[in-house]
Amino acid sequence: xxxxxxxxxxxxxxxxxxxxxxxxxxxxxxxxxxxxxxxxxxxxxxxxxxxxxxxxxxxxxxxxxxxxxxxxxxxxxxxxxxxxxxxxxxxxxxxxxxxxxxxxxxxxxxxxxxxxxxxxxxxxxxxxxxxxxxx
Amino acid sequence: xxxxxxxxxxxxxxxxxxxxxxxxxxxxxxxxxxxxxxxxxxxxxxxxxxxxxxxxxxxxxxxxxxxx
Numbered sequence: 001x002x003x004x005x006x007x008x009x010x011x012x013x014x015x016x017x018x019x020x021x022x023x024x025x026x027x028x029x030x031x032x033x034x035x036x037x038x039x040x041x042x043x044x045x046x047x048x049x050x051x052x053x054x055x056x057x058x059x060x061x062x063x064x065x066x067x068x069x070x071x072x073x074x075x076x077x078x079x080x081x082x083x084x085x086x087x088x089x090x091x092x093x094x095x096x097x098x099x100x101x102x103x104x105x106x107x108x109x110x111x112x113x114x115x116x117x118x119x120x121x122x123x124x125x126x127x128x129x130x131x132x133x134x135x
Numbered sequence: 136x137x138x139x140x141x142x143x144x145x146x147x148x149x150x151x152x153x154x155x156x157x158x159x160x161x162x163x164x165x166x167x168x169x170x171x172x173x174x175x176x177x178x179x180x181x182x183x184x185x186x187x188x189x190x191x192x193x194x195x196x197x198x199x200x201x202x203x
Contacts, residue, residue, distance in 0.1 A: 025185060082182040089171040089178075096164055104160070110151050111161040118168045122175050129179040132186055 026080040028133040035070035036087070036130060039094075040123030042066055043116045050112035060101045063119070067094035083130060090122045137176075144169060 046059045071091040074084050097115045100107050145166070152162040 025182075025189060082178050082185070085178045086175045086182075089174045093168050093171050096168060100161070100164060108157060108161060110156050111158075111165065114148065114151075114165055115168060118165070118172060122172050125172075125175055125179050129182050132183060134186065134189075 024079045025133065026077050026083070028130065028135050029077065032070075032074055032077070032083065033127065033130045035066070035073050036090075036123050036127045039063070039066045039070055039090070040120055040127060043120040043123065047113060047116045047120070050109050050116065055101070055107065055112050057101060060098050064094055064098045067091045083126070086122075086126045086129065090119065090126060093118055093122060141169065141173070 042063055046055075046063065049055055049059060067090065071087050074080060074087045077084075093115070097119065100111065100115070148157065148162055148165050151157045152159070157165070
């Protein structure tokens with residue numbers, strides 16, 4: 001009887017380990033978290049500048065730089081597929097924003113504000129997700 | 136982003152577009168951005184679920200190890 005219980009327990013342990021293996025997640029990474037916070041903060045700080053006559057292209061470039069750096073940092077971290085997917089989507093939103101300034105002569109104040117809000121909202125959500133990872 | 140927030144944003148964009156305060160390209164771009172936000176939201180939910188599940192399994196395994 002004891003042998004049977006032990007065998008079942010070991011089997012459960014092993015299958016548990018297999019499930020855990022498939023759920024393997026990268027632990028909390030301070031740099032990864034920081035890169036998302038930087039992008040979010042920057043989007044927040046520059047949003048009021050959308051109301052000016054023209055939004056300085058340097059601000060667009062800086063935002064794009066922060067986003068590229070965030071994506072490149074997370075890109076090859078092991079067991080990090082969910083975070084990579086999220087930062088990839090956020091980076092695409094930033095690229096859409098930059099592309100608008102690269103290709104269009106006129107970009108409206110409303111578009112500038114709403115797009116930066118999308119970036120800020122998305123970064124906040126990713127920040128929440130990364131923040132809840134195990135330490 | 137929940138459905139209510141999403142509907143609110145879509146409505147806000149539509150009103151601005153119809154009032155001529157957003158160009159067609161800008162309107163389209165913003166809607167595409169919402170699609171990406173939706174991906175982020177779904178992935179975040181999944182990640183949170185995995186983190187919770189992982190914690191539960193680890194706890195159960197620890198309890199089982201103590202018995203065995």
